[in-house]
Every structure is written in C-alpha cells, then in structure tokens.
C-alpha cells in the first residue's frame with residue numbers, strides 16, 4: 103500500500119490545479135481518502151474543458167428560465183409568479199415585489215433615456231413601464247419561452263407600441279442582431295446568471311461601444327459577494343440551526359458558499375471600471391430602496407456606469423462626516439445653497455446584526471452551541487437606509503447610499519445633495535484592487551471535472567477511493 107500512496111501523491115502533486123492535499127489510508131488498506139483543495143480561477147483560465155462547462159451552464163439557465171416563462175404564460179395575472187424566496191421556496195410577497203419593481207423603475211426612469219436596450223428582459227415587467235416614454239426599446243433574452251411569455255402577456259401593448267422589439271438572443275450573441283447605439287442599456291437581475299466575471303467584463307466592453315455619447319448602463323439587483331456568507335447563514339438560521347455546534351455550522355456554511363452557482367460581485371468590481379484605465383467615467387453604486395428587509399434589499403445593489411459625456415456630472419462634496427450624528431448632519435443640511443454632504447461609515451441596520459452574529463460564529467470555539475452564540479450577540483448601533491432617505495427628504499435633499507468606502511459590508515456611506523440627483527462620489531479609502539471581487543459560479547462543476555480526471559489518473563484497482571475536493575480562495 104505504501105507504493106500506492108506514493109503514486110497517488112505524485113498524481114496530485116503534478117496536477118496543475120491541485121493546491122494542497124492529504125492522503126489517508128484506512129488501517130488494513132482497501133480504502134484511501136484524499137482531501138485536497140484546487141484553484142478554480144486557474145481552471146477557468148487554463149482548463150480545456152472550461153469552455154464546454156460554461157456553454158452548458160448558459161444553456162441550463164436558458165432552460166430554467168424557459169420553465170419560468172411557461173409558468174408565467176399559465177399565470178398571467180401574477181407577474182411575480184417566478185420570484186421565489188430563498189428562505190421558504192414560496193413566492194416572495196407580491197407587495198414587496200411591487201416595491202422592488204417601482205423603485206427599480208424610478209431609478210431607471212431618472213436616467214431619462216429615449217432609446218433603450220434591455221438584456222434579459224424576461225416577461226417584460228420593466229419594459230411595459232419604461233417603453234411608453236421611449237423612441238426605441240429593444241428587449242432580448244436568452245430564454246425563448248420568456249420572450250414568448252412577454253409577447254403573450256403584452257400582446258395589445260406591443261401592437262400599440264411599434265417601437266418595441268423583442269428577440270430571443272443571449273447577451274453574447276448580440277452582434278448577430280446588428281443593432282445600433284442606445285442611450286441606455288439595462289441588465290436588471292441578470293448578471294447573477296452569467297457563468298463568470300470575465301463574461302460580464304467582455305460584455306461590458308462590447309456594450310460600451312453600443313452607447314450613444316451621453317449613454318449609461320444600468321445593472322440592477324447585483325448580488326453582493328461580501329454578504330454571501332451572511333445571506334447563507336440567514337437561510338440556515340431561518341430553517342433553525344438547532345443544537346448544532348459552531349464547528350458544524352461553519353462547515354455547513356462553507357459548503358453552501360462553495361456550492362453557490364450564481365455570480366456575485368463586490369461593489370469594488372465596478373469601481374475598477376472607472377478611473378485611469380477604466381472604460382467609464384463614473385460608477386455609481388446604490389443600495390436598494392424599500393422599508394421591507396428581504397433578500398432583494400439586504401444583499402443586492404444597483405449600479406450605473408456612465409460615459410464621459412453623460413449629463414449627470416459629479417458634484418463636489420462640500421462636507422464629510424464620519425459616522426452618524428443626526429444633529430451634526432441636520433445642521434449641515436440646513437444650508438440652502440447648492441450643497442453636497444457625505445456621511446461615511448454608518449452602520450447598516452438591514453444587515454448589521456447578521457454580520458455581527460457571523461463574526462461571533464467565526465471567533466467562537468468549534469464546540470460551542472451555535473444557537474447560544476447567535477442569541478448572545480449584541481444588536482449593533484445602525485441606521486436603516488430608508489431613515490437616511492427620509493432625513494434627506496425633510497431638508498429637500500436627494501440621497502444616494504453606497505456600501506462604505508471603509509470596505510466593511512455592514513456599513514454604508516450616504517451622499518446628500520440638494521442640487522439635483524445625489525451623484526457625488528467620495529474617494530475609496532482602501533484601493534479597490536486588494537480584494538477578491540468575484541466568485542466562481544462554476545466551481546462545483548470544475549470540482550466534478552477534476553475529480554473525474556484524478557480518478558482516471560490514479561486508476562484505483564484494489565482499493566476504494568474517496569475524495570473531498572474543495573475550491574480555494576472562495577469568499
């Protein structure tokens with residue numbers, strides 16, 4: 103059996119994607135277990151099977167949304183029939199979805215575009231509200247049945263609005279449509295279904311060339327990478343972690359983070375798209391609006407990417423506050439002159455407690471009981487984002503709220519402006535390049551691929567081989 107271990111170790115050592123490994127032979131032989139980590143980023147860039155895995159994932163999402171499209175055709179009176187809660191699996195409450203839809207519409211409408219390309223338009227929820235004030239509106243979607251659902255749901259609307267065109271077409275196939283240029287390109291609740299961040303990067307580079315001079319790109323509902331663990335922990339908690347130990351809870355959480363199949367991005371991913379080498383002159387990230395704290399408002403955000411010539415100009419921030427002091431901020435907002443005030447590093451009440459609980463779980467002993475650790479976490483001092491909007495409105499200010507420039511996921515920065523939309527920006531305190539800003543949605547598929555290849559190379563004949571392969575460098 104010692105020869106067998108040497109052979110296995112050399113196969114693992116020579117594999118370019120395996121990072122660390124340990125081989126364990128059960129007493130008496132006959133059973134070998136391997137624990138190893140692998141590098142999914144390297145596999146994405148170098149592995150010859152990756153393009154096929156990626157194509158398969160794109161097709162799989164198209165099939166998933168085809169099923170949703172069919173469901174929508176059968177449930178025409180309920181436009182949110184396919185929006186299900188990750189906590190319960192049941193549809194999200196219609197009134198919460200209505201708030202989500204209305205606030206998304208008003209964000210996009212504020213960009214005042216006359217020609218719009220919407221990528222991933224689904225059943226046309228946004229289109230039917232936005233298209234009437236446009237000169238041209240093109241919607242594409244990779245799911246043919248979603249396009250069919252939009253055509254059937256909006257039959258009369260489409261007859262009356264001949265400037266609206268729909269195409270069953272995936273984002274990467276856009277060139278085949280031979281479209282012109284647009285004031286605005288919308289991707290709402292779509293990028294999470296992209297196979298990796300490079301797909302988004304190259305799409306954005308292509309879309310940049312399809313923008314009119316004063317154009318912009320709106321990316322809505324982007325899932326926040328830094329909050330993935332908090333989101334997953336919240337789901338586990340809602341389903342009752344029970345009397346399990348902290349060690350077990352952490353292992354469960356690690357697995358569910360590694361198995362994540364959607365693309366999640368840190369807001370810093372977008373900030374790197376502007377600046378000296380960026381394609382966009384302004385990147386505006388905003389927390390979602392709404393009083394209801396659900397998975398859409400807590401863990402997602404919207405982004406607007408502007409070209410140089412875009413009419414929304416940066417405003418100079420006149421005053422910067424550090425931390426939330428209502429009286430001091432109110433005194434600053436009393437100024438009647440055109441004025442912009444930044445308030446940095448405010449606790450975000452939507453996620454502050456969950457993030458604190460997670461920190462306690464991370465620092466507790468593995469044998470501690472999870473429920474007790476969670477139950478004894480103190481509620482942090484924090485503000486609700488909507489309370490900041492209300493404060494601004496009471497003094498006649500627009501407010502834009504971004505994740506904090508101090509790069510803590512439970513903190514936010516607010517910019518109050520009384521001279522038009524609050525699009526002023528503040529410099530990031532930490533350079534955006536220092537962190538992992540994207541996950542690898544195909545990591546689980548790569549794990550299966552790598553295990554298959556390692557098994558073939560090791561060729562177990564007289565023993566049983568068990569693998570525990572885990573991606574390294576995940577969030």
Ligand SMILES: C[S@@+](CC[C@H](N)C(=O)[O-])C[C@H]1O[C@@H](n2cnc3c(N)ncnc32)[C@H](O)[C@@H]1O
Nearest residue numbers: 167222223224227243244245272273290291295
């Ligand atoms: C959650 S729905 C959002 C629909 C719509 N944007 C909205 O906000 O109501 C996501 C849509 O994106 C589409 N989609 C996903 N990946 C795509 C891709 N690579 N190219 C084009 N459409 C895609 C799906 O088919 C689906 O209809």
